[in-house]
Amino acid sequence: MDVKKLAAIYQVAQKRRIRELTIETKASKVKMVLNPQKPTAYPPETTSPSVVTTDNGENKANFEQQNAGSQSLDKFDIVSSQIGFFSRYNPKTKRHYVKLRDQVKKGAVVACIKSMHLHYEIQVEKPGKIVEFLVEEGQPVEYHQPLIRLIQI
Known part of the structure; x- marks a missing residue:
C-alpha cells in the first residue's frame, strides 16, 4: 500500500478520533492503533494548606474549618x-x-x-x-x- 494513502487515512482517522483501524488489500494488511489508552493510575489526593498571613485567631479558625471540610x-x-x-x-x-x-x-x-x-x-x-x-x-x-x-x- 502506498505511504501517501496511509498518511491520508491516518489524518482522517485522527480527525474522527478513531482508535483502531484495519485495512486489508490483496497484497497487504495494515493495522493502525491511534492514541492507545493506557490504564490510568490515580495519584493519592492531597490537600494543600491555605496561607495564613496574620496571626490572629480568626484566620486559624478558618484554616481549621477548611481542612476539616476537605x-x-x-x-x-x-x-x-x-x-x-x-x-x-x-x-x-x-x-x-x-x-x-x-x-x-x-x-x-x-x-x-x-x-x-x-x-x-x-x-x-x-x-x-x-x-x-x-x-x-x-x-x-x-x-x-x-x-x-x-x-x-
Whole structure:
C-alpha cells in the first residue's frame, strides 16, 4: 500500500478520533492503533494548606474549618467485578440506573456489565453520592477497573 494513502487515512482517522483501524488489500494488511489508552493510575489526593498571613485567631479558625471540610469528603470507587462492556442503562426500563449527583443506598444497582449476552448488575457496597462516571457507555472494562466515583454520605 502506498505511504501517501496511509498518511491520508491516518489524518482522517485522527480527525474522527478513531482508535483502531484495519485495512486489508490483496497484497497487504495494515493495522493502525491511534492514541492507545493506557490504564490510568490515580495519584493519592492531597490537600494543600491555605496561607495564613496574620496571626490572629480568626484566620486559624478558618484554616481549621477548611481542612476539616476537605477531609470529611471520603471518596471511594465502585470497581468492575468482571470483564465486559459497561452500561448505565437498565435493559428493562431503557433508562439510566442512576445519574450524576444521585444519592444511592447500600445495595442499589448503579450500572451493569454486559458479557456473553448477559447483564451483570453492579451494586453499591456503602451509601454515597455519585460525583463522577469514570467509564463511558459501551466502553470495554477490565476486572477491578474503577467505574464510578462516589462520596460517602
